[in-house]
Amino acid sequence: MKLIKKNALYECKDFLILWSTQSISQLGSSITGFALTLWLYEKTGSSLSTAALTICSYAPYVFMSIFAGALTDRFDKKKTMLACDTFAAVCTVLVFVLFRTNRLMVWHLYALNAVSGLMNTVQQPASEVAMTLIMPEKYYQKTSGLRSLSGSLISILNPLVATSLYAFTGLNGVIAVDIVSFIVAFLALAFLVRIPENKSDRKESVLVLAKEGLMFLRENPLIMALILFMSSVNLVASAFDAVLPGYVLPNPKGGTTVLGIVTSCSGIAMIVGSLAVSILPKPKNRVKIIYVTMLFSLGTENFLLAFSREPLLWCAGQVIGWVLVPIMNANLDVILRTTIPVKLQGRVYACRNTLQFFTIPIGLFIGGFMVDNVCEPFMSAYGDSFILKTLFGTGKGSGAALMMLILGISGTFLCIITGKKLKKYQYNRE
Numbered sequence: 001m002k003l004i005k006k007n008a009l010y011e012c013k014d015f016l017i018l019w020s021t022q023s024i025s026q027l028g029s030s031i032t033g034f035a036l037t038l039w040l041y042e043k044t045g046s047s048l049s050t051a052a053l054t055i056c057s058y059a060p061y062v063f064m065s066i067f068a069g070a071l072t073d074r075f076d077k078k079k080t081m082l083a084c085d086t087f088a089a090v091c092t093v094l095v096f097v098l099f100r101t102n103r104l105m106v107w108h109l110y111a112l113n114a115v116s117g118l119m120n121t122v123q124q125p126a127s128e129v130a131m132t133l134i135m136p137e138k139y140y141q142k143t144s145g146l147r148s149l150s151g152s153l154i155s156i157l158n159p160l161v162a163t164s165l166y167a168f169t170g171l172n173g174v175i176a177v178d179i180v181s182f183i184v185a186f187l188a189l190a191f192l193v194r195i196p197e198n199k200s201d202r203k204e205s206v207l208v209l210a211k212e213g214l215m216f217l218r219e220n221p222l223i224m225a226l227i228l229f230m231s232s233v234n235l236v237a238s239a240f241d242a243v244l245p246g247y248v249l250p251n252p253k254g255g256t257t258v259l260g261i262v263t264s265c266s267g268i269a270m271i272v273g274s275l276a277v278s279i280l281p282k283p284k285n286r287v288k289i290i291y292v293t294m295l296f297s298l299g300t301e302n303f304l305l306a307f308s309r310e311p312l313l314w315c316a317g318q319v320i321g322w323v324l325v326p327i328m329n330a331n332l333d334v335i336l337r338t339t340i341p342v343k344l345q346g347r348v349y350a351c352r353n354t355l356q357f358f359t360i361p362i363g364l365f366i367g368g369f370m371v372d373n374v375c376e377p378f379m380s381a382y383g384d385s386f387i388l389k390t391l392f393g394t395g396k397g398s399g400a401a402l403m404m405l406i407l408g409i410s411g412t413f414l415c416i417i418t419g420k421k422l423k424k425y426q427y428n429r430e
Contacts (some may be wrong), residue, residue: 014134014193015143021188022127023150023203025085027161028181030154032092034263036109037245038256043106047246047400048368055361057117062361065353077130078195082186084123089182091116096175108214125349126274132342133196142278144333148326149274155267155322159260167256213347216340217355223339225331225358225421226290226332231356232418233294235359235366236411240302242367243407245306246315246376247400254397257309265318273326287333292417293324298411306404311372321420367403375399375406 037050039170091112098104135143165173248254248262283289289378301321305314340348376399383394392401 011136012139012143014195015131015139015269017188018130018134018193019143019146019150021185023154024316025181026150027154028178029088029092030158031162031165032095032174032178034158035166035171036095038163038166039171040106040109041245041249046368047371048365048373049106050245051242051364051368052167053109053113054238055364058357058361058364060114060118061121061124062354062358064118064136065350065357067350075126076197077126077133078189078193080126080128080300081123082189082405084119084126085182085186085189088116088123089179090173091119092182094201096171096179099171104282106250119354124353125346128349129342129345130195132337132345134193137338140334140337143275144330146274146278147333148277148329149271152267152270152274152326155270156264158266159263163256163260170385207380212251213351216344216348217351220339223285223336223352226335229291229294229353229358229415229418229422230332230356233298233411234357235363236407236414237300237368238360238363239370240365240404240407242378243371243400243403244365246368246371247404248398251309252395253309253311257316262311262314262318265315266322269319269322270326273323277326277330280327283331286335287422289331290328291415291422293328295412295415295419297321297324298415299408302404302408302411306401306408307391336372358417367407370403370406371400375402378402 033053035324040053041050043427063154095109098108131143131147161177162174165177169176217227220384244263245259248259249256251258297320301317304317304320308314308317336349336352337345376396379388379394379398379402382388383392383398388398388402391405392398
């Protein structure tokens with residue numbers, strides 16, 4: 001048994017180094033992103049303004065992913081990742097310099113987030129392919145569980161560390177931690193991780209290569225149906241992300257610290273889900289697992305938050321909404337990695353990113369816009385009625401509670417409609 005464990009550790013050595021150090025860097029970036037959200041809400045008090053920060057990150061991700069994937073398949077994965085991480089770090093340093101010189105403005109954050117998002121657009125498919133190249137196929141589900149676990153830990157630590165650092169050191173301490181985490185990840189990737197060469201020797205244009213990624217999806221209806229289903233899930237989930245700060249921060253029982261705690265509960269839930277992934281046997285139907293978990297998540301969390309006024313119930317809603325996400329992610333990850341040929345993964349993953357994630361900036365905009373311009377004004381005008389007051393409370397934040405109800409209804413409806421296409425698929429490969 002010990003020999004088997006040692007062999008497994010040796011076979012996964014490169015993955016473990018890359019996964020752990022990149023997770024540290026992601027934590028640093030997430031801390032900065034959360035702190036900037038707090039800074040921006042203090043400046044504007046607007047849900048839409050804070051949502052726009054994330055929209056600027058996702059816009060290049062959506063529009064450029066198809067071409068970025070084709071580039072990824074043509075160039076060295078390690079060099080691509082190192083270059084993109086460096087550019088993203090430069091953006092963070094610029095934020096630090098602007099803040100220290102009292103010149104940091106809202107539009108600076110939007111512009112730098114857009115550049116950072118562009119770098120992530122290229123880096124993400126390169127990272128996905130690199131993970132495939134350094135992991136033996138027999139460990140796909142377990143390593144997917146580890147990646148979900150690190151994501152869960154980041155979700156827990158990110159808001160807690162960010163709010164603490166921001167309270168005691170301001171943006172200075174937050175950005176310093178981010179830069180240190182980048183240095184650790186950069187050095188580990190540069191000198192400790194070996195990624196096998198898998199560059200394409202073909203000299204076709206990026207447009208031709210990108211078209212091949214789209215053709216693969218067109219010829220594989222299972223993958224396309226999963227992507228469209230997740231696209232609808234992301235629409236509702238991203239709108240929820242835009243609404244949550246406007247729901248918690250102005251609430252009499254809310255505030256910055258409570259927002260950090262509530263947000264971290266999603267990470268706690270994902271740790272439980274990630275541990276479950278590591279011990280669960282192979283399911284009979286991975287597609288059904290993906291559909292059922294997301295229907296449960298979107299059909300419970302939003303309703304619970306819409307009608308509750310206690311932070312404890314908000315935390316419970318986050319746990320319920322996120323505990324099954326790692327199980328969904330692991331099954332989706334296995335399907336993609338074992339269905340898409342490695343030589344096509346960069347361009348296919350990139351096309352997937354565009355089709356699956358284009359709804360995120362839309363959802364963020366809808367969520368922020370609805371709270372600021374529809375739901376809050378509506379509750380301000382009519383919130384004194386007994387029914388509305390009983391359901392959603394009063395004052396600033398009651399409009400966000402109303403929006404939570406709208407999201408709960410919308411999420412359930414979208415899952416039922418788009419999920420019907422998934423019911424005819426059963427995935428048994430392995």
